[in-house]
Amino acid sequence: MKTDSYIPDLLSFLDSSPTSSWAVRRLASKLDENGFTRVEECDSWNIGANARFYTIRSSSSIIAGITGTEACETTGCRIIGAHTDFPGFRIKPEADRKKENINVLGVELYGSPILATWFDRDLSVAGTLAVREGNTISRRSFIITKPIFRIASPAIHIEREVNKKGFRVNPETNTPLLFSSSGAVFDDVLSLACNSADVKRDSVSGWSMEIWDPQPGILGGIEDDFIFAGRLDNLTMCHAAIEAMLASEESQETRLVSLFNSEEVGSRTLNGAGSAFLDTVIERLAGGRDEYFRCLSRSIQVSADGAHAVHPNYSEKHDPGCRPVINGGPVIKVNAMEKYTSNDITSAYFRTCAERSGVDIQYFVSRNDMPCGSTIGPVTSTRTGIRTVDVGNPMLSMHSVRETAGKSDHEAMIKVLTEHMKGAVSISG
Ligand code: ZN
Secondary structure, eight states, rough: OSOOOOHHHHHHHHHTSHHHHHHHHHHHHHHHHHHOEEEOTTOOOOOOOTTTEEEEEETEEEEEOOOOOOOOOHOOOEEEEEEOOOOOEEEEEEEEEHHHHHHHHEEEOOOOOOOOGGOOBBEEEEEEEEEEEHHHHEEEEEESSOOOOBOOOOOTTSSTTHHHHOOOOOOOTTOOOEESOOOOHHHHHHHHHHHHOOGGGGEEEEEEEEEEOOOOOEEESTOOOOEESOHHHHHHHHHHHHHHHHHHHHHHHHHEEEEEEEETOOOOOSTTTTOOOHHHHHHHHHHHHHHHHHHHOHHHHHEEOEEEETTTTTTGSOHHHHHHOSOOOEEOOOTTTTSSOOHHHHHHHHHHHHHHHHOEEEEEOOOOTTTTOOOOHHHHHHHHOOOEEEOOOOEEEETTTEEEEEEHHHHHHHHHHHHHHOOSOOOOO
């Protein structure tokens, strides 16, 4: 297992993954380098024992696996689940607007970004183009890194109360992207995207454009113990999941990493955690309906997503007992209202994996007067009946355009997830 070399690779992954499709593309090329074969859902599958494979659905969700030396109905699968998407903005159709002689573009919200953090950043755009060749339409990706957009804040002199009353944002009227004082329109942005993807403008008949902050991720703090970057929730766990699978040695158990789009908008899409993507992959590996059900009942999933660290400057917002700190180790998330799947058995399972790998763990529970969010664990667990624990690494500023996490937590999470993937710990009954 690698030791201190995960962080440069993580930062490079974050920087080159402005959208969930790009994240999946980067992870797929890492899998290619490590001997995995891509299989398509539309083809017939014949994946043997101890084989490495992955499949991608709708460009932005991926399931990768290493089959075990034993049939999965006898061992179950060891699964890590995470999500590939993150909150932000997308350019609307017919987005051109002119305001006070500045050309701006209208945007739609995706998920729940902290809106104020997107103001006064050097923003750019990435996404996909639907390219038509003859009667066939295919998807091509593009990235622009030049800061072509701005969401500008009002000066203090016209919002005198901003520091006392808070920075209030109307998500429709205050967020259009400033991008030209010389008459450029959306079509110029589209031409830039076409150049980047190396496709002809007249072959493009559709597009998806996501706004992103191209400022690179970096280690910060006086001893480099923090990670400052965008998209930490939840690309860090996507990275950790794949690294843990790669670090696990040959095993009886089949290991799967399932990374879904659409978590930030409720998971109910064709490739979200609410879809049948994971179910169908497991059923095809199991080979028959009865084998599939036996496999589900023996499988164990770790659902990994960002966790809230106790905030030193807002410490009253946290439970008085559970106060997970950055670089204090991975967090088991607990919620009596079942927003998280962790229970007595599955929490003990993750804790045992952590002890075996020499890693400290922490717990998160929310205050009763401050309900928590949710994640993919409950969604996939409800669909499949797979025993699941919800975990994550402590972080600050979740859903900010620039989040904060801990360097040593990332290494620690990979160790624990690797122990999970090895299959050394089991649950009886
Ligand atoms: Zn998340």
